[in-house]
Amino acid sequence: MINKDSIQHTSIINNLTKxxxxxxxxxxxxxxxxxxxxxxxxxxxVHKGKESSPxxxxxKGCLMTSYIDEVDFRHVIQxxxxxxxxxxxxxxxxxxxxxxSIKAMTDVEVLTWNKVNFDLLCAxxxxxxxxxxxxFQNSLISHQKRxxxxxxxxxxxxxxxxxxxxxRLELIVPQKYIASYLxxxxxFLSNLRKKLSGK
Amino acid sequence: MINKDSIQHTSIINNLTKxxxxxxxxxxxxxxxxxxxxxxxxxxxVHKGKESSPxxxxxKGCLMTSYIDEVDFRHVIQxxxxxxxxxxxxxxxxxxxxxxSIKAMTDVEVLTWNKVNFDLLCAxxxxxxxxxxxxFQNSLISHQKRxxxxxxxxxxxxxxxxxxxxxRLELIVPQKYIASYLxxxxxFLSNLRKKLSGK
DNA sequence: ATGAAATATTAATCTAGATTAATAAAAACC
DNA sequence: GGTTTTTATTAATCTAGATTAATATTTCAT
Numbered sequence: 001m002i003n004k005d006s007i008q009h010t011s012i013i014n015n016l017t018k019x020x021x022x023x024x025x026x027x028x029x030x031x032x033x034x035x036x037x038x039x040x041x042x043x044x045x046v047h048k049g050k051e052s053s054p055x056x057x058x059x060k061g062c063l064m065t066s067y068i069d070e071v072d073f074r075h076v077i078q079x080x081x082x083x084x085x086x087x088x089x090x091x092x093x094x095x096x097x098x099x100x101s102i103k104a105m106t107d108v109e110v111l112t113w114n115k116v117n118f119d120l121l122c123a124x125x126x127x128x129x130x131x132x133x134x135x136f137q138n139s140l141i142s143h144q145k146r147x148x149x150x151x152x153x154x155x156x157x158x159x160x161x162x163x164x165x166x167x168r169l170e171l172i173v174p175q176k177y178i179a180s181y182l183x184x185x186x187x188f189l190s191n192l193r194k195k196l197s198g199k
Numbered sequence: 200m201i202n203k204d205s206i207q208h209t210s211i212i213n214n215l216t217k218x219x220x221x222x223x224x225x226x227x228x229x230x231x232x233x234x235x236x237x238x239x240x241x242x243x244x245v246h247k248g249k250e251s252s253p254x255x256x257x258x259k260g261c262l263m264t265s266y267i268d269e270v271d272f273r274h275v276i277q278x279x280x281x282x283x284x285x286x287x288x289x290x291x292x293x294x295x296x297x298x299x300s301i302k303a304m305t306d307v308e309v310l311t312w313n314k315v316n317f318d319l320l321c322a323x324x325x326x327x328x329x330x331x332x333x334x335f336q337n338s339l340i341s342h343q344k345r346x347x348x349x350x351x352x353x354x355x356x357x358x359x360x361x362x363x364x365x366x367r368l369e370l371i372v373p374q375k376y377i378a379s380y381l382x383x384x385x386x387f388l389s390n391l392r393k394k395l396s397g398k
Numbered sequence: 399a400t401g402a403a404a405t406a407t408t409a410a411t412c413t414a415g416a417t418t419a420a421t422a423a424a425a426a427c428c
Numbered sequence: 429g430g431t432t433t434t435t436a437t438t439a440a441t442c443t444a445g446a447t448t449a450a451t452a453t454t455t456c457a458t
Binding site: 143148 | 288335339345347
């Protein structure tokens with residue numbers, strides 16, 4: 001049975017089958033257990049300290065995940081775009097309130113799984129365990145690289161790397177959030193940009 | 200069949216069965232495919248840019264993973280102790296030379312898997328996929344927390360958090376490596392320690 | 399135990415990036 | 429389309445942490 005949405009789902013399927021050889025039925029199960037929803041730009045999907053986070057696959061658009069500290073200061077920890085997974089993993093897996101806030105930077109369409117459906121999915125075939133193992137593994141590798149950058153790069157190097165890694169995002173996301181992601185102040189990022197543009 | 204080493208392996212088994220319900224046979228397979236080796240303090244297990252990294256489970260002792268940059272400057276990215284997994288995941292999974300150097304901080308005993316044996320292990324039972332999925336997932340959660348600390352904590356906060364997270368390590372590991380792990384200079388860490396001791 | 403090498407401390411100076419505050423430019427709203 | 433709100437720029441000042449260099453301490457090899 002071919003899924004009704006299969007045309008829109010092509011790029012997701014390409015992504016899934018990149019590492020694991022899923023059958024038609026498995027793919028159907030995947031979409032069947034996921035729930036599609038839409039959010040408007042600037043809407044908050046997950047509120048810090050309130051509901052637990054679902055596991056989110058972004059179909060279209062851009063989401064921003066941030067940590068809000070004790071003095072209500074926002075620290076951006078991730079941007080996600082088309083085909084990226086996001087969500088507060090800890091909140092999701094252990095059903096505790098999210099420590100992050102997740103907000104739409106553009107209108108977005110997402111597929112989400114709650115813990116129950118995620119467990120059903122994993123239980124339905126070991127291929128999903130494998131897929132998520134590899135997904136987390138790759139994510140871990142890039143998190144390690146980011147830590148190296150944090151420790152050893154200057155603000156300028158971090159910014160240039162960001163531009164390389166997320167070429168589109170500068171046009172979509174307010175600069176102050178990019179500064180926060182890089183761990184620098186918006187004022188300093190503005191100075192940096194001026195300096196770089198004069199080169 | 201009870202494994203000969205089973206007494207020494209108790210704490211590893213406790214760790215494995217914490218998240219996944221492994222059978223006796225599965226545990227046997229685990230130890231059968233892993234290779235035990237011993238290293239002396241200060242020995243380098245994995246050389247940056249040379250061999251690919253195995254996947255390493257530390258049975259006893261302390262390993263340090265560091266990234267050596269273009270100008271041969273060392274950036275410590277992880278300490279591992281008893282029961283921790285370590286290794287250059289990317290190098291291991293894709294069979295490319297390690298970008299990290301892994302060095303023994305104490306005499307160590309490790310169990311290692313090469314890619315072939317890791318794949319055999321994962322293929323032998325979906326329980327291993329599940330175990331590694333959860334392992335990577337948890338590791339991801341703590342990497343995210345570390346990124347938040349990197350972005351938002353002062354050197355002092357980072358150091359205090361380090362002491363809480365790794366209470367024993369300060370006595371084992373030269374201070375300059377701890378400074379590197381925190382992303383500060385050894386000189387500044389020394390100043391910090393003096394300031395803190397006077398409180 | 400003794401000397402050589404590695405590590406840690408201390409003090410002086412310097413700088414990348416923070417902070418504050420005022421102005422300019424963009425977005426958002428009715 | 430004008431007004432309010434949010435975001436970005438610019439400039440002046442400040443500080444956490446870096447750098448350099450000299451001294452003290454610890455570790456290691458013989």
